[in-house]
Amino acid sequence: MTATAFLSVSPRVEGSMAPEIAKAVDALEEFDIEYETTPMGTILEASEVGELFAAAEAAHEAVDGHRVGTFLKIDDKRTVEEAAERKVEKVEEHLGREAKSQGGRNQ
Template sequence: MTVIGFLSVAPVVENSMASEVAKAVDALEDFDVAYETTPMGTTIEAEDIGELFAAAQAAHEAVDGDRVSTLLKIDDKRTTTAGAEEKVASVERELGREPSGDAT
């Protein structure tokens, strides 16, 4: 089984969140998960839903602040072991190319 999650952890602050977000990402290192950080959040991949939840909780708790906003979206692939890279590759195959993100 492969569980893929999209995690966004952000303190409610007026200035840059980078140092606090870095704490959340660093907390993932203590878990058996693969992850990729993007400008809008972090994709996490685990073999077990419990490990994904534990990693997300640790990331949330690593952020200091009076108020922290956390979003966790889960894709629990119960009948296959295909991971995040395979999902992206499927879209690329349909396009016949890598997505460019270029609107021109």
């Protein structure tokens, strides 16, 4: 089984959230999961759904602030073993290119 998730922890703080988000990301190191942080949240990958819940709870608890919002979206593939990276590769195969901009506004 492969379970992937999108985790977003949003502390209410003055100024930049980066120091608190770093605490949340660091808390993930205690778990047997793969993760990749993006500008909007963190992609998690584990062999069991319970690992995702535990990691998300730890990330949530690691953040200081008088209010913290946490969003966790899970994709639990129960009959197929497929890495998160493979999901992107399949989309790219259909696109015939990488699944990201080829230039545009950022040039």
